[in-house]
Amino acid sequence: MSNDTLRTSCAPFRFHFHCCRNISCPEDTEYGRKVLSGHAPASSFLDLEDNENVREYLVDLPGKQKRSPTLVHQAIRETLNERTDLFSILNGGICIVARNVEIIERDKVLNLFIPSIINGSQTQGELKRYFRLNDGNPPKNPSVSFQIITTSDDGLIAEISIARNFQNDVRPISIAGRRGELNELEDAIQKIIPKAKLRKSESDVSEEYLDTEKLIQVLFALSPESIWEAFDESRRITSKSITYSQKTRCLKLFETVYQNKEAPPYKELYKFFIDMAAVAWSTYTTWKKHDGFIGTRIRCIERENGRTISEVPDGIVFPIIASFSAFIDKKENRWTLSFPDEFDEKEIIDAAAEAFKDIAKHDPQQMGKLKACYSSLHRITSIYARFYLQS
Numbered sequence: 001m002s003n004d005t006l007r008t009s010c011a012p013f014r015f016h017f018h019c020c021r022n023i024s025c026p027e028d029t030e031y032g033r034k035v036l037s038g039h040a041p042a043s044s045f046l047d048l049e050d051n052e053n054v055r056e057y058l059v060d061l062p063g064k065q066k067r068s069p070t071l072v073h074q075a076i077r078e079t080l081n082e083r084t085d086l087f088s089i090l091n092g093g094i095c096i097v098a099r100n101v102e103i104i105e106r107d108k109v110l111n112l113f114i115p116s117i118i119n120g121s122q123t124q125g126e127l128k129r130y131f132r133l134n135d136g137n138p139p140k141n142p143s144v145s146f147q148i149i150t151t152s153d154d155g156l157i158a159e160i161s162i163a164r165n166f167q168n169d170v171r172p173i174s175i176a177g178r179r180g181e182l183n184e185l186e187d188a189i190q191k192i193i194p195k196a197k198l199r200k201s202e203s204d205v206s207e208e209y210l211d212t213e214k215l216i217q218v219l220f221a222l223s224p225e226s227i228w229e230a231f232d233e234s235r236r237i238t239s240k241s242i243t244y245s246q247k248t249r250c251l252k253l254f255e256t257v258y259q260n261k262e263a264p265p266y267k268e269l270y271k272f273f274i275d276m277a278a279v280a281w282s283t284y285t286t287w288k289k290h291d292g293f294i295g296t297r298i299r300c301i302e303r304e305n306g307r308t309i310s311e312v313p314d315g316i317v318f319p320i321i322a323s324f325s326a327f328i329d330k331k332e333n334r335w336t337l338s339f340p341d342e343f344d345e346k347e348i349i350d351a352a353a354e355a356f357k358d359i360a361k362h363d364p365q366q367m368g369k370l371k372a373c374y375s376s377l378h379r380i381t382s383i384y385a386r387f388y389l390q391s
Helices: 003-009 026-030 071-082 084-090 121-133 154-164 172-178 183-190 212-222 225-232 247-259 266-288 314-327 345-358 364-369 371-389
Strands: 013-016 019-022 034-041 094-098 100-104 109-113 116-119 143-150 302-304 308-311 328-331 334-337
Touching: 013 034, 026 034, 034 100, 071 084, 071 121, 071 314, 071 364, 084 143, 094 109, 094 154, 100 143, 116 121, 116 154, 172 212, 172 247, 183 212, 183 266, 212 247, 212 266, 212 314, 225 266, 225 314, 247 266, 266 314, 266 334, 314 328, 314 345, 314 364, 314 371, 345 364, 345 371
Parallel strands: 094 143
Antiparallel strands: 013 109, 019 034, 034 143, 094 116, 100 109, 302 308, 328 334
């Protein structure tokens, strides 16, 4: 089918974009292809077909058994919910093929003829979920990077789809896992949660694996001030907010702790990690679905059936967990988390809700990043620790 025939035989898909550039190489031009690259609002991708893709969206497939989200889906969700402003650079973007394209620069629109996503169906699926949970009108419409390849060669489209779905990058988690730096952490957590397995490679994406990077972030957030300050002396970490906002840095810090685990101050921090791994994960998962948030009227908290809490954003959870560092103590040469009998969870939830509204201005990402949110909650737990744990 010729390009002229395409223009008259089918209606184009109107694709709105922010910026678009022709990056075709000489070979593309010689063989009648075109390659465009740019950024577009997430809403532009929602209605695109993905029938040419070798891998469809793997969660909530119509007519098929429901599958749980993998760590890949969870990572995309986390970026959408917690770091929306970074989505365009943290997400790999979406690759689209089309038989032809018309560029209407004045309207910032591409007319795509018979388009299909060939790489990025998981991203598109999570974007649809993000818009659906927000009734089609989320607080932010993040930018998404795209590449569009136009060709009328069906065989080439199939080859591109297959090739673009091979992943060869080696991520830091795989390096740490291959070096054995996560083995003792996994052994420690299995003593309390026998069937738990830590993710040690980017290929460990099924639901049976715990998110190792998240666990390390939580452990750093929960670490007591005594060893945190000793560890932090030479690293200029001004706030525990980095435990929320800098996942890769936390993993690298953990590697440093592991590699120096026989020398102070790393030795005590590593022991804390081993002693507290299972407790930290249990604390995190509990507060991610804590029913105490019912009635707080925080809109970004996901609910089932309009009431039961299904997911509290990490930006709210991390300052709370960091405040619990006031309740960390060492007993009989083992680090423990002990809540005072008098501690009222409702008080910390109310304080978190107030910080969310007054300090973070209803933005969970800002709450996770702002030092003031961490300080306001830690002041409360410190008072409890001073009067009830030390008396």
